[in-house]
Amino acid sequence: MVAGAVSQAFSSRSARRGWIGFALFLPSLLLMLGFLFYPFALNVYTSFFSKHLIRPRNKFVGFDNYVYLFDRKYFWLVIENEIIWTVFSVFFQVVLGLAVALLLNQKLRGINIARAFVILPWVTPVVITVLMWKWILNELYGIINHILMGLGLIDSAISFWSSPAMAMGTLIAINVWWGFPFMTIIFLAGLKSIDPHLYEAAKVDGASPWQQFIFVTLPGLKHFIAVAVLVRTIWIFTFFDLIWIATKGGPSYHTTLLPHLTYLQAFQSYHLGRAAAISVILILCLVLYLIVFFRVYRHEEQA
DSSP: OOHHHHHHHHHHHHHHHHHHHHHHHHHHHHHHHHHHHHHHHHHHHHTTTTOOSSSSSOOOOOHHHHHEEEEEHHHHHHHHHHHHHHHHHHHHHHHHHHHHHHTTTTTTHHHHHHHHHTTTHSSHHHHHHHHHHHHHHHHTHHHHHHHHHTTTSSSSSOOOTTHHHHHHHHHHHHHHHHHHHHHHHHHHHHHHHHHHHHHHHHTTTTTTTHHHHHIIIIIHHHHHHHHHHHHHEEETTTTOOOOOOOTTSTTTTTTTTOOOOOOOOTTTBBBHHHHHHHHHHHHHHHHHHHHHHHHHHHHHOOO
């Protein structure tokens, strides 16, 4: 009986402390939710109105802003740009990051110095990165065109920025160069977490290096790859500065993404309602991606 009374007293004290902790945390929680949901709700609300930045008069138009966007060919070109930009950037960053991580995981002389230098692209500011590559790839005085013409591989200078296909490919290549160190760091940490005894057991069973990679390394990096792909996809999908500094979305919308189109509608055309509609579409695309991603991830976990 005494033990029951003591247990009840401890339970009551623990519950009281729990409520006190929740009460202390509640103001921060409400503030955080306010910063998250109020702008989103206001943005959704604005997307149903015809609102001009200079003449702020609201006129309810329902889904007209969305219909206007869906009827524009350049909007679907922007969606296509988003898919191409995100898929190829993430894919090549994963492949290059994994290859470099495997190399840096070897016990070689000077490997620690190489690990320090591989992070340089990632820590370089985006502005400096873009300006450097614009100079290197310049059609008139860029060193790449100069080398290719000197080797006789091309007859005339390549226009990396004015051709629609070349501009997007060039931006993806720059993004891969700038972002692969992030993947390398994550994968290198994952490689360090794999039990070395698994490789020893695989060697005893006669597994080749490729089989060790397929059956030991990749399963050991599965969660790291999933997290890296999830984070980088969200970042790259909402990228603004790299492309804007390099091409400002040109030529003719062929490197424009949804964040750039939002900016153009809001601060060049002054249509805040359309800009809000674009940002809502962007968020819905990310939500759809997260739903698909976690369903696939859960299916892989259960398999």
